[in-house]
Amino acid sequence: MRYYTINYQDVIVDSGGDWDDFALSNDGAAATTQSILGASLWSQISGSQTRSFLNALFFPVRDSGNPIITRYRCDSPKKSRLFEQKITLNGDCSLTVSHELVWKNSKNTAKILTKNGNLTNQCAQCLRVECGNQWLETYAYSLSIPNEIQLNYSVCPDCKEAATMAIHDARIIAFNKNASGRR
Ligand SMILES: [Zn+2]
Numbered sequence: 001m002r003y004y005t006i007n008y009q010d011v012i013v014d015s016g017g018d019w020d021d022f023a024l025s026n027d028g029a030a031a032t033t034q035s036i037l038g039a040s041l042w043s044q045i046s047g048s049q050t051r052s053f054l055n056a057l058f059f060p061v062r063d064s065g066n067p068i069i070t071r072y073r074c075d076s077p078k079k080s081r082l083f084e085q086k087i088t089l090n091g092d093c094s095l096t097v098s099h100e101l102v103w104k105n106s107k108n109t110a111k112i113l114t115k116n117g118n119l120t121n122q123c124a125q126c127l128r129v130e131c132g133n134q135w136l137e138t139y140a141y142s143l144s145i146p147n148e149i150q151l152n153y154s155v156c157p158d159c160k161e162a163a164t165m166a167i168h169d170a171r172i173i174a175f176n177k178n179a180s181g182r183r
Contacts, residue, residue, distance in 0.1 A: 003098035005090070010041045010058075013094060026076065047153035050124040053163065058095060060167045061087045064174035068166045071102065072159075073127040079104045123156035130156070 002022050004015040015033045023031035036044055045051050061068050067088045074081055081104040088096045121130040128135040135156045155163075 001098055001100050003096055004036070004041075005094050005096045006041050008062075008093045012036050012039050012041055012044070014096075017098070026074075047124055049154045053125070053155045053160075057087055057163060057167065060170050061089050061095060062093070064170045065089050066170040066173045068170050070125070070159075070163055070166055072125040075127060079106065120151060121154045121156075122151040123159055124153040125155055125159035128156055130154075 002015070002017040002019040004019065005013050007013050015036065020032045023029075023033075029035060031044070041054075042051050045054065057068050057070065060066075067086055069084060069086045071082060071084050074083055082102040084100045084102050086098045086100070088098070090096060122128070122138075123130075123135060126135075127138055129138055129151070135158065
């Protein structure tokens, strides 16, 4: 498990678990605890849609006090990996965002990330790629579209819906808690 904590101004004030091991083997030294402490979280996340997606999850956690759990893919060059992200409100109004590995397996993939080709959308949450009106697993996409492509990070409709459901659940729990408190 790895986590980071942000204060009410979204400044990173802590990270831990196996954060540094993960950072060094995936993102490099620029993402280790020492490098990110004191930075705005938003300066560490690329893609405006990804920032806005995460921000949309933070607000209901702060508002309702209930955690929100979503899942996302974060593959390495050799493995497909699914993680669970849990956003929790702390007593001092900070948020802790923890990441737990759900599964990993060998990747059946041709390399698809290339530069200077056609621009297309990849979901930053599930890593599927938009192809016409479908969102395809990257390896399937690479088989059907062998041309060079350039990926633009966005969030696919399925991941938006899953997040909307998670937000809805957090608000319902808060509503029920308040309702029972009034009786
Ligand atoms: Zn997605």
